[in-house]
Amino acid sequence: xxxMVESGGGLVQPGGxxxxxxxxxxxxxxxxxxxxxxxSPGRGxxxxxxxxxxxxxxxxxxxxxxxxxxxxxxxxxxxxxxxxLRLEDTGxxxxxxxxxxxxxxxxxxxxxxxxxxxxxxxxxxxx
Amino acid sequence: IDLxxxxxxxxxxxxxxxxxxxxxxxxxxxxxLAWYRQKPGQAPRLLIYGTSxxxxxxxxxxxxxxxxxxxxxxxxxxxxxxxxxxxxxQHGGSPLWTFGQGTKVE
Numbered sequence: 283x284x285x286m287v288e289s290g291g292g293l294v295q296p297g298g299x300x301x302x303x304x305x306x307x308x309x310x311x312x313x314x315x316x317x318x319x320x321x322s323p324g325r326g327x328x329x330x331x332x333x334x335x336x337x338x339x340x341x342x343x344x345x346x347x348x349x350x351x352x353x354x355x356x357x358x359x360x361x362x363x364x365x366x367l368r369l370e371d372t373g374x375x376x377x378x379x380x381x382x383x384x385x386x387x388x389x390x391x392x393x394x395x396x397x398x399x400x401x402x403x404x405x406x407x408x409x
Numbered sequence: 410i411d412l413x414x415x416x417x418x419x420x421x422x423x424x425x426x427x428x429x430x431x432x433x434x435x436x437x438x439x440x441x442l443a444w445y446r447q448k449p450g451q452a453p454r455l456l457i458y459g460t461s462x463x464x465x466x467x468x469x470x471x472x473x474x475x476x477x478x479x480x481x482x483x484x485x486x487x488x489x490x491x492x493x494x495x496x497x498x499q500h501g502g503s504p505l506w507t508f509g510q511g512t513k514v515e
Binding site for chain 2: 326329332397
């Protein structure tokens with residue numbers, strides 16, 4: 283069964299740091315594109331960060347320079363290092379696998395979507 | 410690329426059919442538009458990818474269509490299990506991924 287489990291959330295003061303983990307089973311975090319997506323209380327979904335299989339990373343402007351996405355093959359885990367946390371970083375953080383192509387028979391089609399999501403870990407930034 | 414969903418909320422009766430709208434600020438390739446459903450306390454779940462392809466396990470009463478800047482999600486034969494918030498999402502440009510603000514279906 284393909285599964286991802288986030289951990290590492292908690293209560294932190296503004297300016298503090300947290301490191302989120304996303305432990306994957308049934309899929310390889312190194313062989314897939316991966317996303318972090320967050321949801322502020324009572325609000326919609328917001329993309330946070332993306333890592334390609336080759337290691338290239340992308341960030342939302344709101345977290346650029348403060349957050350770092352990474353992965354570790356040995357324990358098949360995706361990470362999100364969050365520094366200089368702000369009140370507006372409060373929310374539930376989800377990791378998600380990105381599918382970008384599908385092979386059907388001899389034909390490959392290209393899409394981009396997130397097909398497997400973890401249950402999320404809650405980050406609360408408060409003084 | 411900004412995505413604007415409408416309406417914000419829908420209140421429907423069992424058995425009804427409804428259409429949710431997702432309008433992009435710029436052109437979105439058909440292969441890059443997806444729909445997700447999120448129930449309270451749960452992670453989002455993929456419903457539709459590539460504008461009109463149903464994800465594994467999604468019944469055929471859920472369908473997607475559209476092109477260019479206008480996309481729709483149609484839910485037919487509604488039941489209580491369809492109560493959720495529905496999000497459209499696209500990949501590409503800057504930021505790399507965007508979501509609509511969601512449509513709440515009651």
